[in-house]
Amino acid sequence: MSFKDQLDFIRQHLKKNKLRVFMTVLAATMGCAFLIVLASVGFGLHKTLTDEMLDTQLINEVQIYGKEDQSPVTADDQQKMREMENVNAVVSRSYLEGVTSITMDDRTGYGDVQLTNLEEEEKANLALSEGTMPTKPNEIVIGYHFAQNLLTEAEMNAQSDEEVSTGFTTSMIGKEISIELTPLNEENNEPKTWDFVVTGVAKAPSKDWMTDQRVLIDESYRTEFQLFTQPDVPVEESYISVYVYADGLQSVKGITESLKAEGYHVYSVTEEMETMDLFFTVLKAGLLFVGTIAVLISSIGIFNTMTMAVTERTREIGVMKAIGANPKLIQRLFLMESIWIGVIGTAIAVALSYAISYLANWLIPLIVMNIMEEDGMEDMGITISSIPWQLVVIASVISIGVAMVSGWRPARKATKIDVIQALRQEL
Amino acid sequence: MIHIQDVTHTFSIGKKGKEKRVPVLKNVSIDINKGEIVSIVGKSGSGKSTLLHVLAGFMKPESGSIKVLNQETAKLSESEHAEFRLNNFGFIFQNFQLMPGLTAFENIELPLKLKGVPKSERRVNVEALIQKVGLSAVADHYPNELSGGQQQRVSIARALVSNPPIILADEPTGSLDSETENEILILIQSLNKSLGITFVIITHDDEVANIAHRKYRLHDGALVNGGALHVV
Ligand SMILES: Nc1ncnc2c1ncn2[C@@H]1O[C@H](COP(=O)(O)OP(=O)(O)OP(=O)(O)O)[C@@H](O)[C@H]1O
Ligand SMILES: [Mg+2]
Numbered sequence: 001m002s003f004k005d006q007l008d009f010i011r012q013h014l015k016k017n018k019l020r021v022f023m024t025v026l027a028a029t030m031g032c033a034f035l036i037v038l039a040s041v042g043f044g045l046h047k048t049l050t051d052e053m054l055d056t057q058l059i060n061e062v063q064i065y066g067k068e069d070q071s072p073v074t075a076d077d078q079q080k081m082r083e084m085e086n087v088n089a090v091v092s093r094s095y096l097e098g099v100t101s102i103t104m105d106d107r108t109g110y111g112d113v114q115l116t117n118l119e120e121e122e123k124a125n126l127a128l129s130e131g132t133m134p135t136k137p138n139e140i141v142i143g144y145h146f147a148q149n150l151l152t153e154a155e156m157n158a159q160s161d162e163e164v165s166t167g168f169t170t171s172m173i174g175k176e177i178s179i180e181l182t183p184l185n186e187e188n189n190e191p192k193t194w195d196f197v198v199t200g201v202a203k204a205p206s207k208d209w210m211t212d213q214r215v216l217i218d219e220s221y222r223t224e225f226q227l228f229t230q231p232d233v234p235v236e237e238s239y240i241s242v243y244v245y246a247d248g249l250q251s252v253k254g255i256t257e258s259l260k261a262e263g264y265h266v267y268s269v270t271e272e273m274e275t276m277d278l279f280f281t282v283l284k285a286g287l288l289f290v291g292t293i294a295v296l297i298s299s300i301g302i303f304n305t306m307t308m309a310v311t312e313r314t315r316e317i318g319v320m321k322a323i324g325a326n327p328k329l330i331q332r333l334f335l336m337e338s339i340w341i342g343v344i345g346t347a348i349a350v351a352l353s354y355a356i357s358y359l360a361n362w363l364i365p366l367i368v369m370n371i372m373e374e375d376g377m378e379d380m381g382i383t384i385s386s387i388p389w390q391l392v393v394i395a396s397v398i399s400i401g402v403a404m405v406s407g408w409r410p411a412r413k414a415t416k417i418d419v420i421q422a423l424r425q426e427l
Numbered sequence: 428m429i430h431i432q433d434v435t436h437t438f439s440i441g442k443k444g445k446e447k448r449v450p451v452l453k454n455v456s457i458d459i460n461k462g463e464i465v466s467i468v469g470k471s472g473s474g475k476s477t478l479l480h481v482l483a484g485f486m487k488p489e490s491g492s493i494k495v496l497n498q499e500t501a502k503l504s505e506s507e508h509a510e511f512r513l514n515n516f517g518f519i520f521q522n523f524q525l526m527p528g529l530t531a532f533e534n535i536e537l538p539l540k541l542k543g544v545p546k547s548e549r550r551v552n553v554e555a556l557i558q559k560v561g562l563s564a565v566a567d568h569y570p571n572e573l574s575g576g577q578q579q580r581v582s583i584a585r586a587l588v589s590n591p592p593i594i595l596a597d598e599p600t601g602s603l604d605s606e607t608e609n610e611i612l613i614l615i616q617s618l619n620k621s622l623g624i625t626f627v628i629i630t631h632d633d634e635v636a637n638i639a640h641r642k643y644r645l646h647d648g649a650l651v652n653g654g655a656l657h658v659v
Contacts, residue, residue, distance in 0.1 A: 002543055320541075322524070323537065324541055326510065420485050
């Protein structure tokens with residue numbers, strides 16, 4: 001029997017009992033849709049958290065916070081790291097201590113003053129919103145929000161009346177900034193001032209709520225500043241953090257592993273992601289398991305429908321066998337019928353699940369927002385439910401597989417029908 | 428063409444443990460030649476249908492050998508036997524056994540579908556046959572829209588459609604009035620003459636049996652006169 005004729009045969013049978021087939025497909029649809037929607041919550045939350053993590057953290061950054069043997073990370077060590085594969089840049093940063101004021105003309109402000117290697121920073125993807133990277137030691141780069149808190153005295157007074165000042169709003173490029181340092185020891189606390197010229201302003205951070213108030217000074221000042229603020233502490237012992245920048249997220253894991261092997265204490269986003277991925281893998285598996293139970297329940301419907309179909313058609317099956325239909329063909333026809341129910345149910349379920357998922361992502365934040373009477377939920381970009389193609393594949397395999405298994409026994413039963421008994425049945 | 432040799436069959440009936448053994452066929456031997464119409468007559472319960480079921484392969488006899496077209500059919504597996512039936516046997520049943528969901532045309536077409544004959548070829552064959560059995564006017568009727576005689580014509584056409592060398596008929600006119608019975612018998616005779624098809628007809632009705640070239644009589648599962656031929 002040709003495949004097309006087999007399909008015709010099935011279609012003709014399905015048409016004969018539309019309502020029953022419809023109800024069975026409906027049950028299969030509900031089971032499969034429940035499975036997909038339930039698991040989609042696991043996928044959605046995983047996606048939200050991963051995106052959040054990748055958005056707010058520098059994903060290609062590997063932080064080195066020391067060595068196992070407590071010795072400092074030397075310039076030589078850093079050079080070796082630079083030569084590692086897939087490493088774009090190695091930056092050593094230290095916070096400047098003893099800053100007592102930062103001024104520009106008649107304005108005063110505050111900032112995170114850091115000593116760093118600006119060449120390496122650039123390789124590590126320090127992007128500018130305006131200006132250029134410094135070429136001379138006394139040239140500096142400032143954070144995007146730094147100018148906002150450079151205030152005049154009048155502005156500062158006004159701000160205490162709860163009027164937020166926007167600070168310095170015109171371009172900072174070429175402006176001179178004076179940084180006053182005071183030694184940290186008690187006896188000698190005569191402050192001293194250094195002047196720097198702003199050549200570049202960093203790009204705004206990726207998120208609205210993050211602020212960048214950095215003042216990045218070339219690391220050649222490190223010794224000079226150290227001798228001034230803490231002359232009794234050797235330069236090597238000042239707290240320097242080293243950051244390794246990979247050429248992409250995919251190489252972070254490898255770099256992290258090899259640095260660990262070399263005895264460094266490191267932290268990178270992959271560490272955190274691995275823990276999170278593990279958690280969500282377990283969660284998703286659990287949700288899929290619960291969803292599969294729904295599919296199994298719906299499969300009882302398929303089993304019943306197919307058993308009834310076989311019983312109803314006992315005489316017809318007997319006639320088919322009598323005139324020469326192979327028992328294997330009969331088994332295949334019935335199996336195909338239950339698979340058809342499974343396939344249609346799954347197809348509808350997939351479409352339905354996407355609709356439900358879309359609706360949930362739109363509606364639930366709206367409802368929560370209304371209850372909490374808070375704005376801003378929508379731009380947090382929370383995905384509650386997400387249906388990646390993998391989930392569609394898993395759910396389809398489960399529900400079509402279950403449909404097949406539940407159609408198996410009725411189909412076997414059909415092949416076992418005794419021709420003589422079947423022909424004896426009354427019309 | 429058909430050699431039935433020493434076929435014996437016994438049914439066990441009743442509850443397990445206290446089964447009664449009922450011998451239904453006792454050393455039945457029949458030879459049927461190509462192009463013959465052979466009838467097997469006997470009273471109700473004499474074992475006629477059982478003999479046909481064994482011959483068709485619907486069940487296996489307890490002992491004895493059945494050779495059809497030099498093939499020892501009792502040795503075939505279920506699948507092989509189905510295949511063998513599809514190629515070599517046509518069937519006509521007392522209560523027609525048509526598919527209620529298929530039209531007359533589609534019912535006749537069914538064996539060809541099972542054989543995997545392409546649609547266009549099926550069409551030609553079935554249409555020719557519908558003409559031959561005189562069903563052109565009702566080809567698209569469903570079985571419940573046909574008279575008994577028309578239904579039996581459909582079932583005869585279905586038996587013929589794949590050109591089998593042998594047609595087995597169990598009480599082919601048992602559900603028909605005598606006028607319709609005559610029509611069907613004439614049709615069978617003409618098909619036998621024109622196509623040379625071998626017919627094995629089971630009946631308890633002597634009038635039907637009389638169209639046969641040879642007649643066997645079963646009594647309590649054994650051939651009367653040891654199978655001596657009754658030439659009609
Ligand atoms: N499956 C079975 N189990 C037990 N006994 C059976 C079975 N089928 C038939 N018999 C018995 O075998 C005997 C022969 O039955 P069979 O159907 O061959 O008779 P028949 O000659 O065709 O009769 P009829 O003319 O009424 O159709 C009967 O006595 C019947 O009771
Ligand atoms: Mg009978």
